[in-house]
Amino acid sequence: MVEQAVRPIVEAMLSHIPSGWTEAVMYARAGRHGSSVTGGYSPRRSGRHAGLPSPHEHLMALGEMLREEHGWEPASLEIRCRPTGEYRLVAFHDAITQVTGDGGFQVVLDPEYELPQPGLRQEPGTAAAAGDPELAVARFRRYLERRAEILGRPEQLPPPATEAAIQAAEQQLGHRIPADLRALYLLADGDRDHYLFPGNAWLSVASMAGEHLEWGAAQRPWYGWDLEWNAVVLDTVPADTVRRCGGHPGWLRFGSGEDGNFLAVDMAPARAGRPGQVIRTGRDYDEGPVYVTDSVTSLLGRCLELLEQGAYSVHGEHLYLEEPGAEHETQEIIGGNVPEEVPPTLQALHVNDVTGPVDLAPLTAAPRLRKLHLNRATTADITPVRELPVESLRVGLDGGDLSPLAGHAHLASLGLTTTAPVDLAPLRTAPQLRGLDLSGAERADVAVLAELPSLRYLALTLDQWSALLDKAGAPPALAAARLAGEEVTLDDALAWAARLGLDTDGALRLAGSLRE
Known part of the structure; x- marks a missing residue:
């Protein structure tokens, strides 16, 4: 069965051959979530030449077969073939993977371990919150008035969140929402995508809790040892205000750029920070969050300033704030x-x-x-x-x-x-x-x-x-190790991983020829 699944992959490799080649090597991963391919033809030549194909459907079929027969999800594969049509497959589960770019193989010995974020060791902040609920409400109402004057009509916001809804969200968040932001939710439950905050739509309390349930418990996305072993989270400006983490359960996302990035109130500030301070976090902030201001109250003050400065644009029925480019410190x-x-x-x-x-x-x-x-x-x-x-x-x-x-x-x-x-x-x-x-x-x-x-x-x-x-x-x-070198094979990696204590006895090895 496996042999029949490998043959069309080898045929695809032979269909793309450059002149003068002696061997083709394909490293692949295949599982429920897709397939990936690296490798090439040797001897390598400079200039343009045919690259390896990516026979996705055949790799997916092989991956499904290996999952059913061996329980591997996904599977790591190495397929080598020669001009004669002879080929050899070596397969194992993804505790061993080929490392792209640097070459070689990586083995994960402890899949549960992830390197801790440096921010978890930082001294916590002890200052009081800077937000002022009454001032926040006054600024919010004035802000809506000025927007209505510019648009020629008031914007229709959702009705207020109920106290019960806010408390239910806080229970899911594991934190009390800062008093100034909480006061705003008692005026409107989000902004229904009016983008009241610079570059961000204001989330409802239910959406805020939903984002937290999906992302809030994670320190940051884990991209694998080959990228994480020497990753660094930089400090914010001002220094030591926000923990040096890519994500933290104390960061409550209340604004969404709908691009994987968020505004959040920080309920676990570092030594020089204050609870309720506003930060940017999300997809583009793996190297560290960005400090915005000390509170939602101050953020609303900034929103009013931008309107007075004319730093906005109107598109159709919507008004968007345009934060001027700031001179950032060279980091x-x-x-x-x-x-x-x-x-x-x-x-x-x-x-x-x-x-x-x-x-x-x-x-x-x-x-x-x-x-x-x-x-x-x-x-x-x-x-x-x-x-x-x-x-x-x-x-x-x-x-x-x-x-x-x-x-x-x-x-x-x-x-x-x-x-x-x-x-x-x-x-x-x-x-x-x-x-x-x-x-x-x-x-x-x-x-x-x-x-x-x-x-x-x-x-x-x-x-x-x-x-x-x-x-x-x-x-x-x-917890993880790499066998470096462009010429090492998956067989080399299996023998090496076994010496590190990984059970590799179940590895699959199969040889054949298209002429058979």
Whole structure:
């Protein structure tokens, strides 16, 4: 049965062959929610050539068969074929997946574990709420009056929410709605998509509770270890007002841009924040929320200001506020070398494609730097990192050593490439270190990694993994790992995952030929 399902996929691979090829490799995932394909033909050539097909229907049929026969949902597949029509399938469940881009395979050893958000460790705010229910109501009524004057008619809003409906929503939210926003709900239960707030429709209390039930309990979407192991959540401006999380159950979404982004009142502020402050969160804010203002009361004041400034447009029967572009503090710089004058507000720096050693000394002027990635660039001295709150460091080390990282209180992830042997011993004293990619540091004694009790993610080459597992064993707390390298196969990954403790005995292997 499986053999019959594989043959049309191989036929599709053969139908797209470029000239001079010797082998085609398809890595795929297939399950109820769809299929995906990576891989290619070898030897690789520069310029344009035929890419792998994506035989979705045949992959879905194969995925369904593997689900029925083995319970895999979804299934991870590797199909290799040659010009002779000979092919080989290796399949397993998605505890092992092929890593696109960087190459190699990833294994998830603890599917329940996700890296915690740094905001959960932040000191909570203790200040009182800034909102004023009476002032909020007065501003709201004046705001509706001014909108009616501009439109030439009043806008029809829903009737007020009942006290019982508000209390029911609060029970679902797990928080009392801030007093100023609560007072508005006693005037109207949302705005029926009139977009009263800048770029956002005001949700009814039932919709507010519904959004919370769907998203509120999640810290943030989890995109998989290959993307999450070195992810960083940046701080807000002003600093330390909102927790450094991609999402939080204390963020109550009351306004929707209908694009996956929201206005929310923050009921769990950080040290310098206030309960009921307004933030932006959602699909486009994985690297951190944006602080808007200290309360819904202040937000209404801003709405009135925008009307008085003429910062609005009218389309048909609707009036839309237009928030002028603000001059934002420079928080992230991508590309080029380290600037001569580093803005003190910098939190993320990506140095790309620089020849010669990169001087990191100017970064001492960035006391809030959280992410430092040197991509296809090297440095000889990482001493400036010692005093910075860098959490994600990706660096090419040209000579030099890792001693500046000894005892580093913030470092959570390190991606390291080297041009000379390097001593990894300083990493033993970095208390927050959770993720490591040493696949570009071939000349390093990896045995020390077994002494990192908090390490949750590790990426090494096949030779490095063999050295580590032969000498010392895997770090005890690993939740996920990567076998790096473009040439490794799913068979290699299965043997490696078995050494890490994953039961791979049920893997499916099948060989055949289209000529049979």
